[in-house]
Amino acid sequence: MRPHELTQLTALPLFSEMEEESLASLLDAALLQQFPTGVILIREGDHADFLHVLVEGLVEIFTEQNGVEWGISLVNPVSTFILAAVVSDQPYLNSARTLANSRILLIPAQRVRAIFDRDVAFARIVARELALAYRSSVKKLKGYMARSSVERLANWILAEARKDAAQGNIVVPFDRGTLASHIGTTRENLSRSLALLTDHGVRIRGREIVIDAKDQLEAFARPQRFIDDPTS
Amino acid sequence: MRPHELTQLTALPLFSEMEEESLASLLDAALLQQFPTGVILIREGDHADFLHVLVEGLVEIFTEQNGVEWGISLVNPVSTFILAAVVSDQPYLNSARTLANSRILLIPAQRVRAIFDRDVAFARIVARELALAYRSSVKKLKGYMARSSVERLANWILAEARKDAAQGNIVVPFDRGTLASHIGTTRENLSRSLALLTDHGVRIRGREIVIDAKDQLEAFARPQRFIDDPTS
DNA sequence: AAATGCGTTTGATAAATATCAAATACGCTG
DNA sequence: CAGCGTATTTGATATTTATCAAACGCATTT
Numbered sequence: 001m002r003p004h005e006l007t008q009l010t011a012l013p014l015f016s017e018m019e020e021e022s023l024a025s026l027l028d029a030a031l032l033q034q035f036p037t038g039v040i041l042i043r044e045g046d047h048a049d050f051l052h053v054l055v056e057g058l059v060e061i062f063t064e065q066n067g068v069e070w071g072i073s074l075v076n077p078v079s080t081f082i083l084a085a086v087v088s089d090q091p092y093l094n095s096a097r098t099l100a101n102s103r104i105l106l107i108p109a110q111r112v113r114a115i116f117d118r119d120v121a122f123a124r125i126v127a128r129e130l131a132l133a134y135r136s137s138v139k140k141l142k143g144y145m146a147r148s149s150v151e152r153l154a155n156w157i158l159a160e161a162r163k164d165a166a167q168g169n170i171v172v173p174f175d176r177g178t179l180a181s182h183i184g185t186t187r188e189n190l191s192r193s194l195a196l197l198t199d200h201g202v203r204i205r206g207r208e209i210v211i212d213a214k215d216q217l218e219a220f221a222r223p224q225r226f227i228d229d230p231t232s
Numbered sequence: 233m234r235p236h237e238l239t240q241l242t243a244l245p246l247f248s249e250m251e252e253e254s255l256a257s258l259l260d261a262a263l264l265q266q267f268p269t270g271v272i273l274i275r276e277g278d279h280a281d282f283l284h285v286l287v288e289g290l291v292e293i294f295t296e297q298n299g300v301e302w303g304i305s306l307v308n309p310v311s312t313f314i315l316a317a318v319v320s321d322q323p324y325l326n327s328a329r330t331l332a333n334s335r336i337l338l339i340p341a342q343r344v345r346a347i348f349d350r351d352v353a354f355a356r357i358v359a360r361e362l363a364l365a366y367r368s369s370v371k372k373l374k375g376y377m378a379r380s381s382v383e384r385l386a387n388w389i390l391a392e393a394r395k396d397a398a399q400g401n402i403v404v405p406f407d408r409g410t411l412a413s414h415i416g417t418t419r420e421n422l423s424r425s426l427a428l429l430t431d432h433g434v435r436i437r438g439r440e441i442v443i444d445a446k447d448q449l450e451a452f453a454r455p456q457r458f459i460d461d462p463t464s
Numbered sequence: 465a466a467a468t469g470c471g472t473t474t475g476a477t478a479a480a481t482a483t484c485a486a487a488t489a490c491g492c493t494g
Numbered sequence: 495c496a497g498c499g500t501a502t503t504t505g506a507t508a509t510t511t512a513t514c515a516a517a518c519g520c521a522t523t524t
Contacts, residue, residue, distance in 0.1 A: 044458060063458075065378035072370065088363035093370050093458050116356065123355040124348065130359060131320035134366035137373060138304060138325050144376045145416050146297035148510070176472060184377050186512060191473050206472095206520095226276055226295075226325050380480070408502060418482060423503050438490080438502095 001032050005055055008078050009105065012053070014125055022119040030107045035098045042096040048085035050106040054078065057102025058173060062181065063094045071182030073140070074099075076163075083129055086112055099174050139227050146227075149185040150193040154221035155228050156183060157202065161211055163230075169210040233264050237287055240310050241337065244285070246357055254351040262339045267330045274328040280317035282338040286310065289334025290405060294413065295326045303414030305372075306331075308395075315361055318344055331406050371459050378459075381417040382425040386453035387460050388415060389434065393443055395462075401442040 006027075009015055015023055032055070035041065041052065044063060052059075059075040061082075072094050075081045085092050086109040116123045143152055160170045172179055180190040194204050200220040201213030211217060225232050238259075241247055247255055264287070267273065273284065276295060284291075291307040293314075304326050307313045317324050318341040348355045375384055392402045404411055412422040426436050432452040433445030443449060457464050 063374055063378070065374070065456075068378070070374070070377040072373065084363040084366045087359050088367065090363075090367070090464065091458075093367055093374075093464075116359065117352050120349050120352070120355065123352065123359065127319050127348065127355065127359045127362060130362040130366055131316040131322075134316045134362055134369060135320065135322070135325055137366060137369040141304065141369060141373050141376065142295055142297070142302070142325075144373065145302040146295070146300070150510095187472075188474085188513080189511060195473085224297075226323075232323065232325075382480095419502075420483080420504085421481060427503085 001027070005032070005103070008055060009053070012078050012080075014053075014080055014129055015122075017125060018115075018122040019119050022115045022122055026107055026111060026115055029111045030105050032103060032105050035102050035104060037098055037100050039098045040095060041098065041104070042082060042092050042094075044093065044095045045091050047091050048082060048089065048109050050109060051080060051086045051112045052082055052096070053080050053105035053107065055103040055105055057098060057104075058100040059096055059102060059104075060099050060174075060178065060182070061094045061096050069181050070184070071178065073136075074182060080129065083126065084133065087116075087126065087130065089113070099178070135232075136230065142227050144184060149183060149189060150196055151221060153183050153185075153190065153193045154197060154200070154217060155223050157197070157209055157211070158214075158217060158221055158223055159228055159230070161214070167211075167214075169208055172207045172209065233259070237264070237335070240287060241285070244310050244312075246285075246312055246361055247354075249357060250347075250354040251351050254347045254354055258339055258343060258347055261343045262337050264335060264337050267334050267336060269330055269332050271330045272327060273330065273336070274314060274324050274326075276325065276327045277323050279323050280314060280321065280341050283312060283318045283341055283344045284314055284328070285312050285337035285339065287335040287337055289330060289336075290332040291328055291334060291336075292331050292406075292410065292414070293326045293328050301413050302416070303410065305368075306414060312361065315358065316365065319348075319358065319362065321345070331410070367464075368462065374459050376416060381415060381421060382428055383453060385415050385417075385422065385425045386429060386432070386449060387455050389429070389441055389443070390446075390449060390453055390455055391460055391462070393446070399443075399446075401440055404439045404441065 009027070010023065015026070035057075041059065054075050054077045056077050058077075059081060061072040061075065062069050063072060064070075075096075081096060082092060089109070116126055143155065147155070157170065161167055164170055176190055177187045180187045183190060183193075185193070194202075194209075197217070197220070198204065201211060201216030203210040203212055223229075241259070242255065247258070267289075273291065286307050286309045288309050291313060293304040293307065294301050295304060296302075307328075313328060314324060321341070344358075348358055375387065379387070389402065393399055396402055408422055409419045412419045415422060415425075417425070426434075426441075429449070429452070430436065433443060433448030435442040435444055455461075
């Protein structure tokens with residue numbers, strides 16, 4: 001493992017406060033692997049053998065129903081995924097694939113559970129991570145129940161712009177079909193929704209989305225603290 | 233606290249394996265309160281001061297958006313709710329109200345966090361509870377993305393029938409509007425959906441739903457392990 | 465530059481869902 | 495049991511979303 005990667009890992013909320021000994025034990029059993037774009041990492045129904053930590057790249061969590069794929073969440077570095085399956089020792093509810101070249105740390109699930117029992121600080125942080133994951137899932141559910149697909153899209157764009165900090169434009173790092181599956185609509189309707197947002201402060205340049213008038217987009221999207229604020 | 237209630241509490245997965253001393257400390261600080269139907273227990277945005285344990289009765293978790301209420305989940309005894317807000321020490325994402333006379337145990341959030349740090353068994357179980365809560369939220373999300381409202385209703389009926397074990401008929405313990413908000417539709421369309429299910433092995437008798445042909449209903453609903461099986 | 469292939473958009477239509485209005489059913493009170 | 499108020503269902507219509515088909519744009523190849 002490269003030195004700066006180790007630094008990134010120890011900086012992860014999940015690992016930051018734990019005992020050195022425990023961290024060493026986790027990383028000792030871990031494998032760091034590189035995957036190209038489009039690789040299926042996890043299949044719905046498989047047993048959770050490894051906790052995954054995305055060190056670099058991009059991963060999507062998705063499910064396939066009747067031949068159609070639906071996006072559950074997008075994972076950015078540096079963060080873990082499928083922690084819940086590892087903690088509850090149950091099969092994965094969803095599949096996962098890389099959407100870019102990715103480096104992923106694989107930690108044996110048993111080891112994670114063992115350290116959990118030994119290191120209170122780690123246990124606390126795992127619980128907090130799970131709580132936050134749960135909350136973000138509930139927020140997504142709220143978005144689905146109360147909003148139209150255009151509104152979901154508008155709020156997704158605002159959320160992306162917020163995290164890029166580059167403010168003003170974002171570049172979607174995957175195709176329209178994938179974006180549609182995460183917004184909860186079809187490719188065709190996503191296209192129409194994007195066209196519609198053109199009247200609300202947004203310009204579409206292929207995969208780039210330029211926000212010309214953030215206030216106008218916000219007036220349309222009406223973001224809410226307990227749905228769209230990731231820190232709440 | 234009545235003796236048989238104490239028994240119920242210690243039988244809760246959340247409390248079953250923990251040290252006696254820790255359990256005593258939790259219950260020592262706890263308040264057992266009785267609430268009539270329709271009482272708001274928790275308001276979205278409030279800070280999480282107490283872990284709630286529903287000992288008896290029925291509670292719904294819901295959110296209000298633009299004057300319309302949407303059901304997030306239904307809580308049956310004996311189980312906890314808003315554990316995630318307590319663990320992450322954050323404001324509630326949703327509101328909660330009683331849907332029946334209910335007895336609820338209120339445990340100060342600080343105390344829960346303190347015991348978490350002291351008792352590994354409790355910590356493990358809290359993490360598992362959170363993981364399960366997270367997974368059930370993801371399952372609900374999957375249901376929303378991949379199913380029509382009639383299908384959601386059909387699967388909800390099957391799930392209720394499964395847990396009642398009385399198999400064959402269920403009695404919905406609240407009004408149509410509330411049910412609609414949990415299925416993710418309107419009162420009017422819920423009514424039509426119920427009428428439609430009449431062709432698929434179900435009879436509607438006011439608040440009672442009689443399942444005449446479970447196989448027929450299942451053929452229509454097509455329940456899935458990783459959406460509808462609460463143990464997965 | 466023409467041809468090919470793939471992703472995306474646009475158009476037309478169908479299906480699902482929501483909304484508004486009215487009728488009906490139901491439970492409760494007097 | 496009649497009358498009243500509320501909950502529920504039914505009907506008509508509008509809106510949203512999905513589906514199928516075709517056109518377009520764009521990059522790469524020949």
